[in-house]
Amino acid sequence: MPLTVISGWDIGGAHLKGALTNAQGQIIRCTQVCCPLWQGLDHLLQAFEHMKIQLGGIGDLVAITMTGELADIFKDRHQGVQLILECVEQFFSPMPVYVFAGTQGFIPLGHASKYIKSIASANYLATSQLAARHWDQGLIIDIGSTTSDLIPCKAGKPHPQGKNDHTRLISGELVYSGVIRTPxxxxxxxxxxxxxxxxxxxxxxxxxxxxxxxxxxxxxxxxxxxxxxxxxxxxxxxxxxxxxxxxxxxxxxxxxxxxxxxxxxxxxxxQQLTQAIFQVLSRINLKPEAPIIGAGIGRFLAIECARRVHRPYVDFAEILKMSPHIPINADHAPAAAITQLAWEQLQNTHC
The missing domain is CATH 3.30.420.190 (conserved archaeal protein q6m145)
Incomplete structure (x- = not known):
């Protein structure tokens, strides 16, 4: 029987976000649970179990992305990715698992250790890849609880300048400013x-x-x-x-x-976010009508930012393939995006 149901999991340092499709590829669940990863990897395993209950299952295949490797329990990001992947294998085995590696695509869990640099904090690329297929040009602003991602898209592709957290902080594409946890x-x-x-x-x-x-x-x-x-x-x-x-x-x-x-x-x-927007827009030529694409629980700020930079606003939820029985929202955009991308790209992987 063809593979039909996929779950996507976005592993952060403070929250685990997940989404689940139905047999038609519509997202029927998308939610988050606490995951205080800085307190130990056992909290990640507990969050996996809690999310499984929240989603009502994990489907036929699992897609993973992460930012949690930055948690200070790890000596460096390389170790963080490795240990998180070990937890993933421990919890989901023998379920087929694919790890999102940005431009490298989805990598089988067994080969993921060869792509650690591409896997680290790649969740923003899932959001931007999906958005860029719909909006030929635009600037995605995903405002979460702790951080904000700003990803320009042009010619139907994401065009980030930074390739990791350090260079994204320099480029203005990552701002440590969110609507819940920022002191x-x-x-x-x-x-x-x-x-x-x-x-x-x-x-x-x-x-x-x-x-x-x-x-x-x-x-x-x-x-x-x-x-x-x-x-x-x-x-x-x-x-x-x-x-x-x-x-x-x-x-x-x-x-x-x-x-x-x-x-x-x-x-x-x-103002913090608007300054970052001007920095990003100063290096890439976008048409005046190219929109601000808002995502995340703080996208009420993205609406105001769009007004300040004189651009139209659109909501990331417009392109999510959601079940008509659940509210359409883009609160947890990377989890929804990786789930939708995985359903499209890996549908027949394990027939």
Whole structure:
């Protein structure tokens, strides 16, 4: 019987994201679970089991991509990829597994050790390969919980300048700025409150999740980790953590003052991303009508960035082949992309 059902797994350093197709290649599940990889590889194996339950199965073939090799439990990225692949083999054997190696395509797990450099942090290429087939030109902006990827596409192909995390950080194509886990002290060093500038505490008192919970912009169910103080995530809780960033208690100012402060942090993060967009666009000639293609749980910021750089906005979800019974969204774009690409390219691999 032909192979018909495929699952795709995007292994990050903080989350595991997965997607599953039906027999027609439509994505019927796409979700994420916590995976604190920095605490040990046993957490990855636990996340695999949890994701298997969330997806309702793993299908006939598994496709893998990753960024988790950067976790600081590994001595270097090479070891990180190797040990993650060992966990993959341990959990999924004897299921056929293919590992995404960017421009090298899908590699059988048994041969993956020869392609470690291409496998490392290649998930953004899955997203951009799928997008580039639909939009001849454009700039993909995938804004996640921790990082943002900016990948230009031209002539129907991805055109990243950076080839790894280091060179992508230099090129502006990788920005360590996300809408959940980024400490506010990483965005600005001072902030305005009641007409005065106040230097921020260099402490992990609050994160970007606090500003977007306070503003009501975060999609439901995407903030899976405890807050910085392991307390609640109500607007009042978030205001309390914001107040700590300026050495204050939330009762010292009105609630509207803390909302204004949250708007300021959101503005500064949007400026971070817009500056990276201008850097990327400065080296590649895209037509004025080439769109910003938004993906990730923070794509509400991509919509604003598109306005600022005077380009149309389109949503990555437009090209996902989703079951009509589930909401179409691009919250976990690499997981959805690798699943769709694998279903198209590996459909008859194990007939």
């Amino acid at each position: 506010l002290m990483a965005i600005v060093q001072q902030a305005p409150i009641e007409g005065r500038w106040v230097r921020l505490a260099a402490e992990h008192f609050a994160t970007t999740a606090d500003i977007y919970h306070l503003l009501g912009w975060l999609p439901k169910g995407v903030d899976l980790y405890p807050s910085a103080d392991h307390q609640g995530k109500s607007p009042e809780d978030c205001a309390r953590r914001l107040a700590r960033m300026i050495g204050a208690d939330s009762q010292q100012e009105s609630f509207s003052s803390w909302r204004k402060l949250a708007f300021y942090f959101a503005e500064q993060q949007c």
